[in-house]
Amino acid sequence: MQTTLSEAAKRLARAEEAESILRTCVHCGFCNATCPTYQLLGDELDGPRGRIYLIKQVLEGHPATARTQLHLDRCLSCRNCETTCPSGVDYHNLLDIGRAVVDQAVPRPPLQRALRSGLRQLAARPATFSHLVQLGRSVDAVLPAALKAKLPRSAPGASPRPPVRHARRVLLLEGCVQPGLSPNTNAAAARVLDHLGISVVPAPEAGCCGAVDYHLDAQQAGLERARRLIDAWWPAIESGAEAIVQTASGCGAFIKDYGKLLHHDRGYALKARRVSELARDLVQVIDAEPVERLVCHSDQLLAFHCPCTLQHALKLGGAVESVLKRLGFTLSAVADGHLCCGSAGTYSLTQPALARQLRDNRLDALERGHPDLIVSANIGCQAHLDGAGRTPVRHWIEVVDEALAKSPSLT
The missing domain is CATH 1.10.1060.10 (Alpha-helical ferredoxin)
Incomplete structure (x- = not known):
């Protein structure tokens, strides 16, 4: 052109x-x-x-x-x-x-500015966000339907994580909204990795990856969050952490871009490139391991929703389905698996009408095979789809963790 x-x-x-x-x-x-x-x-x-x-x-x-x-x-x-x-x-x-x-x-109208600023502030404060979710769940009977749909239908607390005991070690992005909306996801990931001989090194100083800021009119703030995250992870990287694992593909896609986004920054260009090189979606780490020895027995029929960030940004379409089948799960066929559910980070809040239509279309396709449960690999998709109040939606690693917990060879 x-x-x-x-x-x-x-x-x-x-x-x-x-x-x-x-x-x-x-x-x-x-x-x-x-x-x-x-x-x-x-x-x-x-x-x-x-x-x-x-x-x-x-x-x-x-x-x-x-x-x-x-x-x-x-x-x-x-x-x-x-x-x-x-x-x-x-x-x-x-x-x-x-x-x-x-x-x-083009200055935005006051309500748009307030919404976007509020979302950025919440992403920067995971503890505050978690408290607001708990408060919302305690008074959900009086909440408007649109707000109630944003709360998790069930949010079991995070189970204990195994101690750091293996020579192989990885970092894990904790995320900003996932600890509030699905607090057991990262704990489940740590337990499954522990079964495979990989320990998760805690990095409590690591916060939001910066994607929310970056995509909501605050690109420089997003890049500053990226720098803080790099600083928080760097000691463990220097100590030999073999990967930086993400259980939310949306965050993973953004971290994969750190090297490109910070390549002009003299202080962070090399570190950002290294972080991008080490970034792995959870399925990449597990897929490379001998998971067959962890065979799970489940009579649940699963439908997998592949997040756009997993298949189009990270090019990992089909990877989760492959791992689940290797582990012994049964999956239903899903039509038009390439299409978006309408979550798209904060899109379901900034463009709610379009997001709901896309969500309902996606659920129609996912439910065509009559699954017992829908699983996904991104907290945004998980929360958005589950908010419709139809077939329950969870992160795939939680289902694996629960099946492993019931296995006689691992209890």
């Missing part, structure tokens, strides 16, 4: 990157065929090709408007289009660049 950046755009820190991405796009439109918002709305500007054109216009000097901002906001950042694109357009990075420019030019 021929592009002529304006003089103002040429001064942007990521100007060359933006121009390179724009020139990669051949405007073929294949991306629209798999774009969830284009499928729902049928508007060219609510598909990747249209959004690329809008960003191109702004970077060439055309004024950004509230409508421009709305079309960019409606993007789920699911990256389905990147999987489909025959030209390899790095769409999500172009979108980040475009959104930053548009948000600088």
